[in-house]
Amino acid sequence: MRKLRKIWRFIFLICVFSLIAIIIKEMFFTPKNKNEKESYNKKEEIKGTINNSNETINYKDYITSKSENNPDIVEEYLANGMKESTFINVLNRESNYIKVKNKYKPISYNFENHYKYEELSDLYKSLATSEIVNLEVIGHSVDGREIYSIEIGNGQDKVMIEGNIHAAEIAPTLFLTKFAIDLVNEWESGSEDIKTLLKNHKIVIVPSVNPDGYNYSIFGKEVINSTNTFIYKNNSKIEQEYFKANLNGIDINRNMPSQLSGLYLTNNDLYYTVARDKSTKRLEYFAGYEVGSEPETQALIYWMYKHYKDSHAYLALHSAGRVIYNGKPHLSDKFNDFSNECAELVSEKTGYTILGLDSEVDGDGTDGTSTDMIAEIVHGYKFSTDTGRLSTSEYDIQATNMTNDLCVLTIETLNNYTQNLVTIHEEYNRRKLREAIIAIVEHELSKN
Numbered sequence: 001m002r003k004l005r006k007i008w009r010f011i012f013l014i015c016v017f018s019l020i021a022i023i024i025k026e027m028f029f030t031p032k033n034k035n036e037k038e039s040y041n042k043k044e045e046i047k048g049t050i051n052n053s054n055e056t057i058n059y060k061d062y063i064t065s066k067s068e069n070n071p072d073i074v075e076e077y078l079a080n081g082m083k084e085s086t087f088i089n090v091l092n093r094e095s096n097y098i099k100v101k102n103k104y105k106p107i108s109y110n111f112e113n114h115y116k117y118e119e120l121s122d123l124y125k126s127l128a129t130s131e132i133v134n135l136e137v138i139g140h141s142v143d144g145r146e147i148y149s150i151e152i153g154n155g156q157d158k159v160m161i162e163g164n165i166h167a168a169e170i171a172p173t174l175f176l177t178k179f180a181i182d183l184v185n186e187w188e189s190g191s192e193d194i195k196t197l198l199k200n201h202k203i204v205i206v207p208s209v210n211p212d213g214y215n216y217s218i219f220g221k222e223v224i225n226s227t228n229t230f231i232y233k234n235n236s237k238i239e240q241e242y243f244k245a246n247l248n249g250i251d252i253n254r255n256m257p258s259q260l261s262g263l264y265l266t267n268n269d270l271y272y273t274v275a276r277d278k279s280t281k282r283l284e285y286f287a288g289y290e291v292g293s294e295p296e297t298q299a300l301i302y303w304m305y306k307h308y309k310d311s312h313a314y315l316a317l318h319s320a321g322r323v324i325y326n327g328k329p330h331l332s333d334k335f336n337d338f339s340n341e342c343a344e345l346v347s348e349k350t351g352y353t354i355l356g357l358d359s360e361v362d363g364d365g366t367d368g369t370s371t372d373m374i375a376e377i378v379h380g381y382k383f384s385t386d387t388g389r390l391s392t393s394e395y396d397i398q399a400t401n402m403t404n405d406l407c408v409l410t411i412e413t414l415n416n417y418t419q420n421l422v423t424i425h426e427e428y429n430r431r432k433l434r435e436a437i438i439a440i441v442e443h444e445l446s447k448n
Contacts, residue, residue, distance in 0.1 A: 057091055062305070067386035068259075068395045078276060078365060079262025081388015082292025087257070093302045096137045104129040104188055109181045111174055111425040114218050117145055117211045120177060124148050124207070130184050132198055138206070139299025142247040143225050145211040147299045150180050152187075152205070153198035158311040159441045162206040162300065165253045165316065165370060166244040167213025168417055171424045172317035175413065175433055176207040182434070201441050204307050209296055209370075212247045216240060218419060230278050237280040242417055244285060246296055249278035254287035254368040255297045257389045258376050259330075261368025262287045265396060274365035287368050291389060304374050313342055313440045314374050314408045321412035322352045322431075328375050328408075330362050331399050335375065335406070338445050342407035345443055349436035352411065363396065371408050378404045405445050 063084070107126055115123075127150060128135035134151040141147060163172025183203070186194040208214050212231075215223040221235040230249035231238065245251050254261065264270050275284035288294065292301070308314075326343040327336035336357060343354045376390045379399045384391035392399065414427050428434070 059088070059091070062091060062382055063087070063385060064382040064391060065385050067384045067391050068393065070394050070396075073266050073395050075264050075266045075268075076270075077263045078274070079287050080290040081262075082257040082290065082383075083388065084383075084385045086292060086298065087301075087383050090298050090302050091305065093139075095306075098125065098128060098135050098137060100125050100128045100135075102129045104131075104184075106185050106188065107181045109178060111178065111421045111428070114419070114421065116219065116223065117208065117215045120173070120207070121146060121148070123177060123181065124150060127152075127180060127184050130188055132187050133184060138303045139295055141210070141212045141296055142229060142294070143212040145215075147209065147211060147296065148207065149303055150205045150207065151202055152180060152183055153200075153202035155199060155201040156310055157200065158202045158204055158307055159313045159315070159437075160204050160304075160307055160311050160374075161315045161317065161437065162209055162303075162370060163317040164208040164210055164214050165296075165300075166251070166318065167210050167246070168217040168240070168242050168244060169319035170214055170217060170419060171319045171414055171427065173208045173214055174421075174424055175317060175428050176205050178428060179434055179437060180205055180207070197438065197441065202310075203437075203441055204303075204311075206300065206303060209300055210246055210252055213243070213245070216247070217243060234280050239282055241419060242282050245278075246294055248288075248294060249280075249286060250288040250294055251285040252294055252296045252300075253370060254285055254366070255291055255294050256301070256368045256370055256373040257292040257383065258368055258372035259381060259390045259392065259395070260363050261291045261372070261389055263363075263367075264365040265363035267396070268361065268364040271361075271364040271366045285366075291368060300370060301373065304370075304377060308374060308377055308406065309404055311404075311406060312445055313443070314371070314406060315437070315440065316369075316371050316408075316410045318410060318412045319414050320417055322350075322415055323412045324352050324354050325359060325371075325410040325412070326354065326408070327357045327360060328362070328372065329357050329360055330397070331375055331379055332402055335379065335399075335402055335408075338405060338407040339409060341446060342409055342440055342443065345439045346409065346411060346436045349439055350431045350433065352413075352431070369410075371410050374406070375408045378402055378406045407440075407445060 124135055127133045132152060136149040137146045138149045139147045163176050187198055217240050220240060221232060224232045229247040231247045273283050273285050275286040278286050324343045324346055326339035347354050380403045381390035381392050
């Protein structure tokens, strides 16, 4: 009888512990609603680092305690440097891929509607049902929206493309959405040309760096969740169809911690569009109180370091002027030649005008762009714990060596800012933007 009691007591304890485990799982690890539970079950997260592995990062490859030996030529610092801890957190960020397991169904998209960003997100997740696509959440916006990187293809050779870093420049998001959907539809339908293209190459796209800005510029204040943000509070003073900043009022394309971001040099005048504080004016752009401060900036930096070593081109799509900026005066002749080479390819397809080095000015307060950042990364510039920016031996000296061969272009599409879908559709087709991107993907940089 005593043995029987012990057995029953043992069984009772097992049942109690099992019940406790079930309750804990339900409380802390199970999504709270049906829709969340369904998406939870469909997703797989693939962990990694900017090195695409689980190996420890060698910080000496990216960070230095040294800085420029001629700081006296800096006339004024307009912003503090990026915090070392923030930069390290970006380097340590783990990959966050989402793989939706449903069967791929052809997607229809042809610039027919003004979609909210949340609707575009659904399209990107539908793309991810194709085995040729990997979808990664590279970060979140000020208002909590996911920032996506769409990787299309199986090749080792990459081209990186970003759009909509400026809020009102919504056309690049739509161009890149159309491009990605058509490419995947054609791969799924068995197009031999596209299968060959994506066997040899991988196209990595961030369709919207500034998703809050995308939503705000089209739909206004009502789509802002965070009521304490600068844009929400100052909405009545803002021309939303021309506004460039994120919800904090900071221009992401001046917030990158490149060497000359948030400062200007003694041999230059401060450019008239540079703002010293947050502004609601159409032609005043604020780099932030601290470069590298914005979550969108940090997402793009992570993305750059993750993919640049395997890439031969970086395209930043904008929305005003039908011109192509290429080259950086302070960087190597080799880099500038590569960039001009790629600019000529795009110009041949689109008819856009090429603007050369004489259209680029360093050290006038307008630096800190995404193309400044990626161009300096491929020249081996390291993050200085002293300046909080990328750094090399001196200011105002031309770099001579590249660590990776890469061309970098800023492509200004359209003639002027517009939200007119007919105009945007015509630009994509008549200016042959798809053909221009594919030409860059297939291009091999000259080795002369």
